[in-house]
Amino acid sequence: MFRGSLTALVTPFKNGAVDEDAFAALAERQINAGTHGLVPCGTTGESPTLEADEKKRLIALTVEIAAGRVPVIAGTGSNATASTIAMQRYAxxxxxxxxxxxxxxxxxxxQDGLFAHFKAVSDAVDLPIIVYNIPGRSIVDIQTPAMARIAALKNVAGVKDATGDIGRVSAYRIAITGEFCQLSGEDPTAIAYNAHGGQGCISVTSNVAPDLxxxxxxxxxxxxxxDARAIQDKLYPLHQALFLSPSPGPAKYALSLMGLCSDExxxxxxxxxxxxxxxxxxALDHAGLEYSA
Structure with missing residues (x-):
């Protein structure tokens, strides 16, 4: 179910509030451009700054817009297991x-605590889980033995791997039996990730260049x-530029130049x-993307 380019959607704001009209237009643009899945309320969606009711509304709105055309992977995680279960249940x-x-x-x-966390979520809610391993932000790194234990849980479907360690793909393939979807969380190395056995990327760059x-x-x-490398060569400066300052600031600036949302x-x-x-x-010029200077 989960493969290809899945967009970690930005959350547009207008005068401090979520701009639902802009969000809906962005999500529809993604589907029309060929994006293979939508991911609201993740890191790129500024989830730590969203209230619970705002997250719920964005998840419901994304599901409504997608209307079964592409899968929706809702950002439900937090650093509190009970809160995660509640949001997973809502999703x-x-x-x-x-x-x-x-x-x-x-x-x-x-590592035992990480396993216990994911087990509790898996046991509580019958909904597939994509494990999000991003040690650069969470400080903890789910090591391969723990990931193998987590992957065996009944509702765990795969991983968003934002470690930047391409070797993890092979390590997981050896350690994990059965179906387990491996999605990159890093745009610049997405092709290499797939070459090692990954199935796609939960992307920031696709906010700006969904078709490419x-x-x-x-x-x-x-x-x-x-063909993949030719497109990557067009996108690589954009991959880099979108992380020259804290994300999603650069992505929102690029989208504002394109008239798609504010940079708030x-x-x-x-x-x-x-x-x-x-x-x-x-980078937009290099990729051949139109915008207003």
Missing amino acids: KEAGADAGLVVAPYYNKPS CAQMQEASLEGRLD LRLPLTGPDETVKAAIRA
Whole structure:
């Protein structure tokens, strides 16, 4: 079910509130461009700054817009197991296809604690789980032995691997039996990730260039590596530019240039400086994407 280019959607704001009209337009644009799945309320959606009611509304709205055309993986994770279970339960009720459950951040649980967290969520809610391993933000890293234990849980369907360690794909393939979907969480190495056995990428860049990211994933997964590399060469400066300052600030700036939403962020995030903005514009030019200077 989960493969190809899945977009970690930004959450547009307008005067401090969620801009539902802009969000709906962005989600529809993604589907029309060939994106293979939508991921609301993740890191790129500024989930730590969203209230619970806002998350629920965004999940329900994404499911409504997708209307079964593409799967929806709802960001449901937090650093509290009970809160994660509650949001995972809501995602199921809303009709999401899976929940993206991050490794609990700040608490710094042990490997056994990580397993217990995911087991509790899996036992409580009959909805597929995509385990989100992002040690750069959560501080904890789900090591391969723990991931193998987690993968054996009845509702765990796969991983969003944002470690940047391409070797993890092979390590997981050896350690994990049965179906387990491996999705990259890092745009610059997405082709290499697939070459090792991955099935796609939960992407930030696809917010800005959904058609190119979808085409690149399709070419990569079909073994048309020359085509995939040609698209990657167009996108690589954009992959880089979108992380020159804290994400999703650069992505929102690029989308604002394209007239798709404002570049408004919620504190503690602030927007990119002029040097980064210039790099983003140059990257858009390199990718052949239209925008207003």
